[in-house]
Amino acid sequence: MAGNVWVGVRTRRWAAMVLAVAAGAASEAALAADCPGHPDALGTSRTLVVDPKEHPLIGTMQYRETLPLEDGEVVLTFDDGPLPRNSNQILDILASQCVKATFFLVGRQAQANPEGVRKVRDAGHTVATHTQNHPSSMHRLPIDRAKQEIDDGIASVTAALGDDGAAPPPFFRIPGLARNDGIEEYAAAKGLQVWSADFLADDWRHVSSARVYDLAMQRLTANGKGILLLHDIQPRTVAALPRILQELKKRGYRIVHVVAATAEQPATPSEPQQWQLHPPSENVATSRWPKLPNFVFAETEMLAAPQLTESWWNDSAILAQSFGRARRGGRNVPLPREAPWPGQPEITLASADPTLPVPAPGVFEVAEGLRRAMQDFSSAARRAEQAAAIKAEAERPAKPTRAEARQTRRAAVASASRGKRTVAGRPVQQARSAARAGRTAAKPVISDKKNARRPGRHQEALLQPAPG
Numbered sequence: 001m002a003g004n005v006w007v008g009v010r011t012r013r014w015a016a017m018v019l020a021v022a023a024g025a026a027s028e029a030a031l032a033a034d035c036p037g038h039p040d041a042l043g044t045s046r047t048l049v050v051d052p053k054e055h056p057l058i059g060t061m062q063y064r065e066t067l068p069l070e071d072g073e074v075v076l077t078f079d080d081g082p083l084p085r086n087s088n089q090i091l092d093i094l095a096s097q098c099v100k101a102t103f104f105l106v107g108r109q110a111q112a113n114p115e116g117v118r119k120v121r122d123a124g125h126t127v128a129t130h131t132q133n134h135p136s137s138m139h140r141l142p143i144d145r146a147k148q149e150i151d152d153g154i155a156s157v158t159a160a161l162g163d164d165g166a167a168p169p170p171f172f173r174i175p176g177l178a179r180n181d182g183i184e185e186y187a188a189a190k191g192l193q194v195w196s197a198d199f200l201a202d203d204w205r206h207v208s209s210a211r212v213y214d215l216a217m218q219r220l221t222a223n224g225k226g227i228l229l230l231h232d233i234q235p236r237t238v239a240a241l242p243r244i245l246q247e248l249k250k251r252g253y254r255i256v257h258v259v260a261a262t263a264e265q266p267a268t269p270s271e272p273q274q275w276q277l278h279p280p281s282e283n284v285a286t287s288r289w290p291k292l293p294n295f296v297f298a299e300t301e302m303l304a305a306p307q308l309t310e311s312w313w314n315d316s317a318i319l320a321q322s323f324g325r326a327r328r329g330g331r332n333v334p335l336p337r338e339a340p341w342p343g344q345p346e347i348t349l350a351s352a353d354p355t356l357p358v359p360a361p362g363v364f365e366v367a368e369g370l371r372r373a374m375q376d377f378s379s380a381a382r383r384a385e386q387a388a389a390i391k392a393e394a395e396r397p398a399k400p401t402r403a404e405a406r407q408t409r410r411a412a413v414a415s416a417s418r419g420k421r422t423v424a425g426r427p428v429q430q431a432r433s434a435a436r437a438g439r440t441a442a443k444p445v446i447s448d449k450k451n452a453r454r455p456g457r458h459q460e461a462l463l464q465p466a467p468g
């Protein structure tokens, strides 16, 4: 069964890819015909017909649904026009690429520039509305004022179109995307589709046109498809748009033109999940799992807190009963409680081999490189030790000659006889022992406390050269 499902999924995917490739080839052919003089134009790959009443709120920045676009499909929208100088440039740029877009026009702008409204329509773009005065905080307006803004905006654009009173398509964008429930309910009651967006390019902020381009491409890349919100009244948008369109073409994105369904032109067939930007795939197991039920606690009564006052000593008494009497050390001082856990049982392995296997000779082998490094290290250490010893030997006082020793002995005897000490013989004794010392080795003579800090016998021994 699962295998059949997979085969089915794969088959559908292949069919979709084949259809997409065929559609792409067809649209390329159509573009070449539709955009004479611009063989490298981005073009408009298809027209999507939507029924506003079936999907009254679109744009994932604020709503659950968005237009049913394929991956790589982009819908361009321009707000706040018409403003002749900039809007006309936007129209020229779009014309040079044979790209169709949706314009959310402001009623007051339409009144001031009705010709601009007709230019948008005549260029084949979709005309939509954006309130009469573009209030900065639409969501804070009293609902009657908000309704009036919507109605007046439509009336002004209708008048500008001059099309025997025919209203523009029922697409509406709330200024600043400042929605509230009342606005959306009123729009739905009028059969309007409220357009939010899927991503922005921050072109109303004080940023460079390069930044607008960067944001548009970054956010499109992140979304993979969707509705891009731009402003045709902004010079930075005029500056950024050619590069955006070129890059869309270069990266293989496709422009979709959206129109409202009419009696003559029914909505493009679509599945409900296509109206989600990232519908859960049937291959993702979680999308088929049932929802977790919401648990509601019928009783919220608190449990009684434990009696802390009688915890330790009572436990001690119980444990003494269970595991023998509480232990007491010298002078009847209670010792810490014994652990209540039973001792570890001795585990005997019936099949255990009493002798361990002999390790393989390779275990003790030292890699050649490591052995050499160890040898080098030990010989270097030995050389350093020898050098230190030679240095120490060089610094040792030289052994006195026989004549020097004799002179030292005489000087010592003379010095002793001049001494003021009354203890008979002692200085002479010291001098004689000093003379003896001079004969054998150059040992320092410790004759009184003043010299007690001179190197002793042990320290001197350290200065002896190492054998070898």
Ligand SMILES: [Zn+2]
Binding pocket: 079, 080, 130, 134, 175, 176
């Ligand atoms: Zn606006």
